[in-house]
Amino acid sequence: MNPTISRLKILDIVPFGSGPKHEFFALRLTPPKWESCAPGQFVMLRPLPARSEAVCPRPFSICKLTGGHLIVFFQVCGRVTAEMAALQAGDTVQVTGPLGNSLPVRADRPTLILAGGIGIAPFVEYVDKHPRPATLTVEFAHRHPLACYPFEGIAEKCAARSHMETVEQDRDAIVALMEQRIREFAPAGLVLACGPTPFLRLVGNTAAACGAEAHLCLETRMACGIGACQGCVVKALLPAADDAPPVLRSGPAAPPDDGAFVRTCACGPTFRADQVIF
Amino acid sequence: MDNTGVTLAGPFASLTLKNPVLTASGTFGYGLEFAPYGDLRKLGGxxxxxxxxxxxxxxxxxxxAESACGxxxxxxxxxxGAEAFLRxxxxxxxxDKVPVIANLYGTTPEEFAELAGMLSDEKGIAGIEVNISCPNVREGGQLFGQDPRLAAAVTAAVRARAGRLPLIVKLTPNVTDIAAVARACEDAGADIISCINTLSGTAVDLVTRKPRLSVTFGGLSGPAVKPVALRCVLQVARAVSIPVIGIGGIRCAEDVLEFILVGAHAVQVGSASxxxxxxxxxxxEELPAVAEKYGVADWESFRASLITD
Structure with a gap:
């Protein structure tokens, strides 16, 4: 599906969690020009007319594409997301997508999903579209109350557990659990992860140590999201051809010995864990 | 306005465009990245x-790192690398349908000349733009573009190897007297001047107390720099007799007209992409109608028609 630019109306913007100060929102939008996408893909989004002083749109995982409606889940973490939280039904946003590659779907292999915080977003679509959700196991680590995240829809469809980190010691227990689960899924299973970089590094290292096949969906700063700005690179062991414009990607080529900077938007956002150098 | 075409005629070679709107180097990838969003053949270059x-x-x-409007x-x-690009x-x-201009980066005049030599016979290349906002490794990292003498040396070196290709020299705004650098490039054989490159700047993080860029300093672009760019184009257009391409913060057709009004023959759209x-x-697409709205009949009579006392 070729990416396109859509100007979409906001149908509603739903705060998640309780309390007066909301940080998490689901933005439900009118149908984009594209009708399908693959789980793990993302969009570049900005409010229109551009009200803030921001020049660039922001990248967001596609949380759900259902009944034609696009849902983007976001956490307020800066000027633009704060501006987005103040949007109302009827307002317009610019959405470019679907962008990037997708998370691998393997109905024939037990699949472990590890999500950290806002990294839960792409897995809503993943679980929703998976042909055999019974083969999925989700472990979700988070710092805010569970009601802040779109976890319920996931838990309805597959085996899913959540783990809240409130004090430092909780993290050790979560790390131990993640490591144990990854070992359980090696080597036949598939491990998918999305979350903050330290979380992904842990998953990558553990998977490498026990021979599990892991794929990491990275989050990073992006200026354009479409391969032009070179502002979202990650050090990876990928053949140079994989970072060329799509029309030129062909044939196997040797990856560089010590890694090269490749664009997360064009080569990712999902990478095989053993190809990423953190 | 029926015909938006424009010819940028330099002393050695000319660049003819179907409209005065090009893309700025570094903001448009290698071009192909934007094919899903529009017809590349309709661009000026x-x-x-x-x-x-x-x-x-x-x-x-x-x-x-983003800053306010930048x-x-x-x-x-x-x-x-140039070789992989050409191959x-x-x-x-x-x-064959849209002029493709190669932007060159080197650290010595000889490197620039070698690059120009590689490109001069390439059928698909319509022009060369030389980025002189880069450090001269032989002179302690001083930017070529910050010294009229060094800027002229690069221009002359590229001119000697550029063959039939029009030579555009892209100026940095991080100088005291941009007109002096422009004149030096004109005298050394530039066909066209483009300006501005990014403004040197930085951004810092109060929480981590670190710079927000890994190498501390970066180049500022976006709407924030447009007034600086207009000023530079105005000064350069008054100082030289070769054509000028305006760059800096252009977001809409009105912005294009503003740059032509102060003396530009053409413009490049940068971070707005x-x-x-x-x-x-x-x-x-919008330029002809917007030009008509402001009473612009043709580029020739409108260019540099800024009224000042």
Whole structure:
């Protein structure tokens, strides 16, 4: 599906969690020009007319594409997301997508999903579209109350557990659990992860140590999201051809010995864990 | 306005465009990245990402930081190298329908000359733009573009090897007297001047107390720099007799007209392509009607018609 630019109306913007100060929102939008996408893909989004002083749109995982409606889940973490939280039904946003590659779907292999915080977003679509959700196991680590995240829809469809980190010691227990689960899924299973970089590094290292096949969906700063700005690179062991414009990607080529900077938007956002150098 | 075409006639070679709107180097990839969002053949021209002799890895992350109405970048000219560009990418561009201009980056005049030599016989290349906002490794890292003498040396070196190709020299605004640099480039054999490159800047993080760019300093672009760019184009256009291409913060057709009003023959659209990938295509489409709205009958009579006391 070729990416396109859509100007979409906001149908509603739903705060998640309780309390007066909301940080998490689901933005439900009118149908984009594209009708399908693959789980793990993302969009570049900005409010229109551009009200803030921001020049660039922001990248967001596609949380759900259902009944034609696009849902983007976001956490307020800066000027633009704060501006987005103040949007109302009827307002317009610019959405470019679907962008990037997708998370691998393997109905024939037990699949472990590890999500950290806002990294839960792409897995809503993943679980929703998976042909055999019974083969999925989700472990979700988070710092805010569970009601802040779109976890319920996931838990309805597959085996899913959540783990809240409130004090430092909780993290050790979560790390131990993640490591144990990854070992359980090696080597036949598939491990998918999305979350903050330290979380992904842990998953990558553990998977490498026990021979599990892991794929990491990275989050990073992006200026354009479409391969032009070179502002979202990650050090990876990928053949140079994989970072060329799509029309030129062909044939196997040797990856560089010590890694090269490749664009997360064009080569990712999902990478095989053993190809990423953190 | 029926005919938006324009010819940028330099003393050695000319660049003829179907409209005065090009893309700015570093903001439009190698061109192909934007094919899903518009018809590349309708653009005035495509200036591709800066090319060096050898592939360059670029700087570590973070490479970008936003500021109010601006974007700082310190990508470090990551690129595949001129050879790979000519072999793998140029054949995929519609170079017979839209002028493709190669932007060159070197660290010595000889490197620039070698690059120009590689490109001068390439059928798909319509022009060369020389990025002189880069450090001269032989003179302690002083930017070529910050010294009229060094700027002239690079210009002359490229001129000697550029053959039939029009030579555009892209100026940095990080100087005291941009007109003096422009005159030096004109005297050394430039056909066209383009300006401005990014403004040097930085951004810092109060929480981490670190710079927000891995290499501390970066280049500012975006709407924030447009007044500086207009000032530079005005000064340069008054100082030289060769054509000028205006660059800096252009977001819409009105912005294009402003640059032509102060003396530009053409413009390049930069980071606005990040804001929305179809920006440059939309500007090309809207330009004739917007020109008419402001009573512009033709570029010749409108260019540099700024009224000052």
């Amino acid at each position: 495509i200036v591709v990402k800066g090319l060096s002799l050898k592939p360059r890895e670029g700087n570590p992350m973070p490479r970008t 974007l700082l970048n310190a990508v470090g000219l990551q690129n595949c 793998d990418i140029l054949p995929a561009l519609p170079a 990040f804001s929305c990938p179809d920006t440059v295509f939309r500007i090309v």
